[in-house]
Amino acid sequence: MATLKTKVAVIGAGSAGMRAYREITKTTDDVLLIEDGPYGTTCARVGCMPSKLLIAAAEAAYAGNHTAPMGVTYAAPQIDGAAVMARVRSERDRFVGFVEETVEGWPEQHRIRSRASFLSDTTLALSDGRRVEAETIIIATGSRPNILPFFENFGDRLIVNDDVFSWDTLPSSVAVFGAGVIGLELGQALHRLGVRVSLFGRDNLVGPLSDPEVLAQANRIFTAEFDFHSHADVTGHRRTDTGVAVDLNGETLEYEYALIATGRRPNVDKLGLENTSLKLDARGVPVFDLYTGQCGDAPIFIAGDANNIIPLLHEAADEGATAGYNAAHWPDIRRFTKSAPISVMFSDPQIMMVGETHRALTERGADFAVGSLDWADQGRARVMGVNKGLLRVYGEYNTGRFLGAEMIGPRAEHLAHLLAWSLQSRLTVDEMLERPFYHPVIEEGLRTALRILNANLQMGAMPPPRCIDCGPGA
Ligand SMILES: Cc1cc2nc3c(=O)[nH]c(=O)nc-3n(C[C@H](O)[C@H](O)[C@H](O)COP(=O)(O)OP(=O)(O)OC[C@H]3O[C@@H](n4cnc5c(N)ncnc54)[C@H](O)[C@@H]3O)c2cc1C
Numbered sequence: 358m359a360t361l362k363t364k365v366a367v368i369g370a371g372s373a374g375m376r377a378y379r380e381i382t383k384t385t386d387d388v389l390l391i392e393d394g395p396y397g398t399t400c401a402r403v404g405c406m407p408s409k410l411l412i413a414a415a416e417a418a419y420a421g422n423h424t425a426p427m428g429v430t431y432a433a434p435q436i437d438g439a440a441v442m443a444r445v446r447s448e449r450d451r452f453v454g455f456v457e458e459t460v461e462g463w464p465e466q467h468r469i470r471s472r473a474s475f476l477s478d479t480t481l482a483l484s485d486g487r488r489v490e491a492e493t494i495i496i497a498t499g500s501r502p503n504i505l506p507f508f509e510n511f512g513d514r515l516i517v518n519d520d521v522f523s524w525d526t527l528p529s530s531v532a533v534f535g536a537g538v539i540g541l542e543l544g545q546a547l548h549r550l551g552v553r554v555s556l557f558g559r560d561n562l563v564g565p566l567s568d569p570e571v572l573a574q575a576n577r578i579f580t581a582e583f584d585f586h587s588h589a590d591v592t593g594h595r596r597t598d599t600g601v602a603v604d605l606n607g608e609t610l611e612y613e614y615a616l617i618a619t620g621r622r623p624n625v626d627k628l629g630l631e632n633t634s635l636k637l638d639a640r641g642v643p644v645f646d647l648y649t650g651q652c653g654d655a656p657i658f659i660a661g662d663a664n665n666i667i668p669l670l671h672e673a674a675d676e677g678a679t680a681g682y683n684a685a686h687w688p689d690i691r692r693f694t695k696s697a698p699i700s701v702m703f704s705d706p707q708i709m710m711v712g713e714t715h716r717a718l719t720e721r722g723a724d725f726a727v728g729s730l731d732w733a734d735q736g737r738a739r740v741m742g743v744n745k746g747l748l749r750v751y752g753e754y755n756t757g758r759f760l761g762a763e764m765i766g767p768r769a770e771h772l773a774h775l776l777a778w779s780l781q782s783r784l785t786v787d788e789m790l791e792r793p794f795y796h797p798v799i800e801e802g803l804r805t806a807l808r809i810l811n812a813n814l815q816m817g818a819m820p821p822p823r824c825i826d827c828g829p830g831a
């Protein structure tokens with residue numbers, strides 16, 4: 358049996374593994390990148406990019422619905438499902454192509470197409486029968502949809518996000534399970550593209566939100582738009598001759614497919630971790646250090662969705678860089694700082710979270726105040742007819758430090774960046790308010806929320822209602 362020897366072995370050529378590889382090759386050429394699936398990454402192939410392409414088509418279909426109050430109306434959009442999916446797939450393939458080109462441009466002797474599992478802390482078995490002996494190993498194996506056995510009776514009509522992006526055309530109806538990020542992004546987009554969608558959530562959760570007031574607004578907004586149940590008491594479901602059936606409130610509802618989006622699980626369960634010295638947490642994920650990526654004292658590092666901490670693209674890339682640096686420099690490892698927490702959900706209105714969540718602040722008993730802004734009356738949002746949602750910003754008593762924010766509302770993806778950059782710069786609310794705000798812009802709504810927060814922290818005056826010198830509708 359052939360045994361390959363290397364300084365660093367990386368399991369998984371996704372976003373985390375590729376970033377790790379790039380970091381490793383700054384120090385050593387002695388590396389093996391092991392991948393058993395297709396190159397191209399989850400993000401480009403079945404995640405971030407195709408979902409945003411589908412959402413872009415949905416936004417185009419929906420755009421005309423906002424304009425009647427402005428005196429402009431359009432005929433109902435003609436949605437060509439085959440053309441929608443053709444663009445989603447071809448643009449997606451273009452993005453995937455760039456990733457493939459990058460990986461395939463790396464030296465062939467660095468790349469192995471096989472499935473890896475641990476035989477010990479420093480030895481891997483490959484599914485092609487070979488072995489790899491490495492001084493250090495990086496686990497960058499990503500995650501997959503978590504399908505509860507409960508859903509298996511949907512049979513071949515059970516689909517996950519990957520399946521949506523291989524459709525040739527749009528289906529007529531879909532029952533979506535899970536009001537998390539994937540369920541809401543895809544469910545709302547399909548609804549706007551003319552697919553009959555019901556979304557069945559649990560525990561009144563909406564995406565990643567934790568602030569009860571923002572959650573309540575989000576619930577109202579989505580319930581008003583489509584058949585959205587943030588807590589559905591589904592009493593039964595099954596495959597039928599023609600599709601799937603769902604029992605809800607004494608009624609049986611029928612759909613073509615059941616899309617399961619009830620969370621993802623890290624790909625660590627079939628890795629032979631029982632053959633290593635690693636301690637595992639309750640979900641079977643190795644206990645590791647967030648700032649070095651190292652698992653216990655072993656020469657093993659973990660990065661990306663596999664570690665089950667923050668399953669987002671930029672986090673996977675940052676963690677890949679940390680793991681790559683440390684695996685290449687082992688045993689001299691260094692600690693890396695984490696960037697400010699930021700997440701964006703591309704629903705309409707968008708949802709964003711920055712810094713500590715309302716739940717985290719409450720659970721740790723933080724001494725914090727809140728500033729709120731309802732987007733209904735915000736000037737620029739009204740001008741554009743996107744005046745829906747709520748922003749809540751959190752600050753610390755006595756230090757005046759900005760701590761975090763949750764929001765559903767217009768241009769949340771951009772406000773999230775302003776707030777995350779402020780948080781990372783350790784600004785106080787006062788310092789944030791010293792920054793310029795143009796007029797009339799959505800950011801003036803953020804300024805109002807920050808002013809209210811500062812007043813609630815007893816560190817500034819409450820802004821007057823309808824503050825004219827701030828610009829009308831600020
Ligand atoms: C529908 C959807 C939408 C998303 N949208 C966003 C978004 O808008 N913004 C955002 O920030 N994030 C988004 N994400 C999350 C983002 O895609 C992930 O956080 C990111 O792709 C994780 O990268 P990774 O490297 O950890 O995993 P992956 O890219 O999945 O890479 C893991 C690789 O490991 C390989 N592998 C697994 N086990 C083995 C083994 N034993 N041997 C060899 N190879 C193995 C797999 O084949 C895979 O190629 C989305 C995810 C989904 C599903």
Ligand SMILES: NC(=O)c1ccc[n+]([C@@H]2O[C@H](COP(=O)([O-])OP(=O)(O)OC[C@H]3O[C@@H](n4cnc5c(N)ncnc54)[C@H](O)[C@@H]3O)[C@@H](O)[C@H]2O)c1
Pocket residue numbers: 505534535536537538539540542557558559560562563564565618619620621667668669700701702703
């Ligand atoms: N815009 C983005 O950045 C983006 C987009 C998509 C995915 N992602 C990443 O992918 C991760 C996984 O997304 P996800 O949506 O699968 O998970 P999620 O954790 O966001 O949501 C899962 C939801 O399913 C619900 N649920 C669980 N069991 C259920 C049941 N039996 N019936 C109905 N609902 C049930 C949960 O309460 C939760 O609200 C996200 O946490 C995120 O990190 C990010």
